[in-house]
Amino acid sequence: MKGLPKVLVLGPPLCFSSLQPLYSHKFHFLNSHLSDLSLQHFLQLHHPPSITAILCDAAGYSVTAEVLHLLPSLRLLVTISAGTNHIDLRECRRRGIQVAGAGAIFSEDVADMAVGLLIDGMRKISAADRWLRTQNHHNAPWHLFPLGSKLSGKQVGIIGLGSIGMEVAKRLESFGCIISYNSKHKKTTVSYPFCSSVVELATTCDVLVLCCELNEQTKHIINREVILALGKGGFIVNIGRGGLIDEKELVKCLMEGEIGGAGLDVFENEPRVPQELFEMNNVVLSPHAAALTAESFMNMCELAGGNLEAFFSNKPLITPVMLPE
Numbered sequence: 001m002k003g004l005p006k007v008l009v010l011g012p013p014l015c016f017s018s019l020q021p022l023y024s025h026k027f028h029f030l031n032s033h034l035s036d037l038s039l040q041h042f043l044q045l046h047h048p049p050s051i052t053a054i055l056c057d058a059a060g061y062s063v064t065a066e067v068l069h070l071l072p073s074l075r076l077l078v079t080i081s082a083g084t085n086h087i088d089l090r091e092c093r094r095r096g097i098q099v100a101g102a103g104a105i106f107s108e109d110v111a112d113m114a115v116g117l118l119i120d121g122m123r124k125i126s127a128a129d130r131w132l133r134t135q136n137h138h139n140a141p142w143h144l145f146p147l148g149s150k151l152s153g154k155q156v157g158i159i160g161l162g163s164i165g166m167e168v169a170k171r172l173e174s175f176g177c178i179i180s181y182n183s184k185h186k187k188t189t190v191s192y193p194f195c196s197s198v199v200e201l202a203t204t205c206d207v208l209v210l211c212c213e214l215n216e217q218t219k220h221i222i223n224r225e226v227i228l229a230l231g232k233g234g235f236i237v238n239i240g241r242g243g244l245i246d247e248k249e250l251v252k253c254l255m256e257g258e259i260g261g262a263g264l265d266v267f268e269n270e271p272r273v274p275q276e277l278f279e280m281n282n283v284v285l286s287p288h289a290a291a292l293t294a295e296s297f298m299n300m301c302e303l304a305g306g307n308l309e310a311f312f313s314n315k316p317l318i319t320p321v322m323l324p325e
């Protein structure tokens with residue numbers, strides 16, 4: 001251990017338990033998440049000025065300016081997530097701390113989940129499963145199960161056409177959907193129609209899929225006006241972050257029948273899920289699990305370890321996160 005770079009591990013283990021045995025001969029991991037102590041007290045036992053890196057994920061600790069302040073020698077932060085809204089990136093920039101993320105490693109799995117939630121919601125797969133299990137097996141009145149909606153031919157608006165959004169577009173195009181998108185900037189490399197207004201996009205679409213990052217500009221990008229513009233038959237999929245949707249308004253609109261349904265992998269105040277959603281058959285829920293496949297986690301372990309190794313051998317990070325000006 002002596003002489004190895006100290007890496008403070010924040011948040012729940014997830015892939016950390018696979019990563020650490022592979023790299024424990026190269027790094028001295030300090031597992032604050034396994035301790036009952038508060039972070040401040042934990043750090044008091046580990047000489048904070050000797051800690052140069054953090055390993056974290058989106059489901060654990062928020063890496064605020066206050067947390068960063070506890071670590072005067074911090075030079076690297078590796079998050080095993082595509083999203084970075086749990087990190088104060090401005091403070092990282094100010095302090096000259098480099099940040100590495102998941103890059104596009106989860107994009108295919110997250111896109112699969114977006115499509116899964118959409119098909120499940122529109123074709124009522126989970127609802128049908130629940131319904132059938134409550135029926136008498138030999139005598140179920142199958143004709144009474146309500147009709148679903150056809151996916152092929154639907155207008156799908158993707159909000160955020162980064163690597164996840166592109167994977168969603170590719171998949172849904174092959175299902176016969178018609179794709180348009182909203183994003184920070186119009187892309188010169190794609191032919192899908194761009195719509196600069198989310199309300200306008202909602203007006204012309206049957207489905208919205210949220211694939212953008214959560215930041216000051218995108219918080220509550222889906223508000224009541226957008227939901228009403230999408231309309232009573234409309235469906236929203238969120239595999240981005242819960243804060244992209246004004247959740248209270250979504251719940252209200254679902255209860256009032258102002259929108260057709262939703263497929264939600266993320267929630268505004270995780271791990272809390274609004275109780276009302278559990279009662280709704282037109283809503284499909286998932287516990288922020290879109291990125292979680294055994295394969296993507298093994299890949300992520302290697303990537304996180306690779307970023308740590310690159311940094312400590314003075315090489316460029318493999319998947320650097322751009323820090324804001």
Ligand SMILES: O=CC(=O)O
Nearest residue numbers: 058081082083291
């Ligand atoms: O939510 C998961 C991620 O950001 O990778």
